Amino acid sequence: MDRTIARKSWYRRNEIAVTPWLFLAPGVLFFLVYVISPIFQSFHLSLFEWNGLGGENNAAKFVGLRNYEELMTDSAFEVSLINNVKWLVLYLLAIPAGLFIALFLNQTVTGIRLYKSLFFFPFVISQIVVGLVFTWFYDPRFGLLNEILGWVGLGPVNMLGDPDLVTYGIIFAGLWPQTAYCMILYLTGLNAVDPEQIEAGRLDGAKGWRMLWHVILPQLKPATFIAFVVTIIGALRSFDLISIMTNGGPFGQSRVLSFYMFEKALSEYGFRMGYGAAIAVVLFLIMLIFISYFLWSMYREERGH
Amino acid sequence: MTTFKTTLAALAASTMIAGTAFAGGHGAKLSGDLVIFSDMSNPAPRAVMEGMVERFGEMHPDLNIELTVIDREAYKTQIRNFLSANPPDVANWYAANRMRPFVSAGLFEDVSDLWAEDEFANLASTKGAMTIDGAQWGVPYTYYQWGVYYREDIYNDLGLEEPTTWDEEKANCQTLLDNGIKCYTIGTKFLWTAGGWFDYLNMRTNGYDFHAALTAGEESWLSSPVRETFENWRELIDMGAFIDDHQTYSWQEALPFMLRGEAAAYLMGNFSVAQFRDGGLTDDQLDFYQFPTITPGIAKAEDAPTDTFHIPSGAQNKEAAREFLRFVVSAENQTLINNGDNLGQLPVNAASSVDNDEFLQQGFEMLSSNSPGGVAQFFDRDASAEMASVAMQGFQEFMVFPDNLDDILQRLEATRIRLNGN
Structure with missing residues (x-):
């Protein structure tokens, strides 16, 4: 008996323990190389002054925390940061909006599948197209928005040209596809709602808002959590809409951190890798708050069951 | 690719x-x-x-x-x-x-x-x-040359001539505005078009040498010559010479204003001619003039990227x-x-x-015989990349909110000092 065990190869002996790791290895490796190490590289790079070009006599210069000091006094950074907060807060409107559309569509009428698809449509089309459509919608001369405002006697407004309105205009455009996304999450969630509980609620006299709040919503908690996660991530990834609709303008008033980082480090006129990395680090720290929260609640969830 | x-x-x-x-x-x-x-x-x-x-x-x-x-x-x-x-x-x-x-x-x-x-x-x-x-x-x-491309037919209808001085320029502009036509179309969404206006106004107000020193980061943005340039620019802005909402348009999106005759001229590079022609303007409708003199006695200089x-x-x-x-x-x-x-x-x-x-x-005649002051490349090619991006953003802001000028110039100067020292 002893001999047979000894003769088995090391792999055979440890098969059960090792195999999962073998399967995970490629993923882990790529995750380390393309996700984890760039995070630390960014931290490192943010302490340097470097124009991103290779070549001889062009080494990065260590400047300590000076990039961060400059951020503190940079008014463009402040504007971007505030805009990021606006995005995070207002983008969450997609969750209730998605919920109500889902409740509205959660009925059995002929052709409801078609209506559901139509409502989901904005999420399917590219953000670039969404941006272009809304740019035309907002166009101060030929846009539909001013036409509609005209009917009710409100003056023309240049949504994307007004530094005070521009961010709200872009967020609104972003809400269009994001609402559709939340809607689909809630529609799936509603399928799993227990009819018996609703029945029980009815017998106890619950209806309307009370039914929604005390019976339906608690059962939709998993869907709400996912909707919250994707919306927060969506808000922090708001790069493409800004790039296509305003290019950060007018005069930089619609920039968010990710766009400002791109502009400083990678765009046509951006040669400040260190400064860009410092902006990226700040953005990462903001994201870290949410990521930690997500991970923590998921962990708690798993423990709970 | x-x-x-x-x-x-x-x-x-x-x-x-x-x-x-x-x-x-x-x-x-x-x-x-x-x-x-x-x-x-x-x-x-x-x-x-x-x-x-x-x-x-x-x-x-x-x-x-x-x-x-x-x-x-x-x-x-x-x-x-x-x-x-x-x-x-x-x-x-x-x-x-x-x-x-x-x-x-x-x-x-x-x-x-x-x-x-x-x-x-x-x-x-x-x-x-x-x-x-x-x-x-x-x-x-x-x-290629830069200069003012204008609607010859509109100028003829209103009895206007190609201006050669700043006063003629403004008088033309006033006549156009009185007839409900904007003097200039421009789309500043991508900023560089405003850089072209600054180049010309500054080179005409202060001459090539000052402009070259400024773009090279050797002159202060708070100096009085720079302020004069912006004062001249402001005269046009206060008249309402530029189309409204230009900060929303790219340079191509600003073309229809001129094609439809809602604006009479465009300060632009020669690559725009193909666009004007594609847009339906004939050579009878479209013509070109050199940006007029502002400060008399200053040698004219041109942008030619x-x-x-x-x-x-x-x-x-x-x-x-x-x-x-x-x-x-x-x-x-x-x-x-x-x-x-x-x-x-x-x-x-x-x-x-x-x-x-x-x-x-x-354009060839203008650049070879009528640009004695010198030939500049273009604002975003003469100034360093970072200066250009900050400055052109400031120009756009100035064109929308001219009252912010002090604040804008402070910002430009701060950037210049960080890049070039004093």
């Missing part, structure tokens, strides 16, 4: 005679690979680039030329990667300060030896723009690359590629001839 490969084997036999005739000048027989990265991605420039490769290939049948054309906007950000990671033998770029980051990083090859050759004497007009630290770093293949070829310092086949640069600047090639059927721009080589097109002829 597409790759265009000339199959030279097939051409070799038929073009042997032509090949020896052209290549004779520099003796050496070229072989191996020549890799060219180009940003000439619009239809006409692309055809020009492919044509040049084909003709150069015919001259050097043993050379295998690989041309990669990259989208012009994408190229601006890709160049910094490929110059150090995967350098081609020849690459497009722009003149003046726009090439400085690559020059100081040691990524462009010093081509002063080419400029010392006799042929290059004909390129003297752009030598300054190609020079950094006393050496030349590339060669020009085309340039020059597009260039360079050899990356990491190039593999520098001998062939140099020969290609010689070929690009030759009078014959420059006449051909810049004619109306091709780029429709101005050749740099003084020995080449300019197309008969009305606008090219006017």
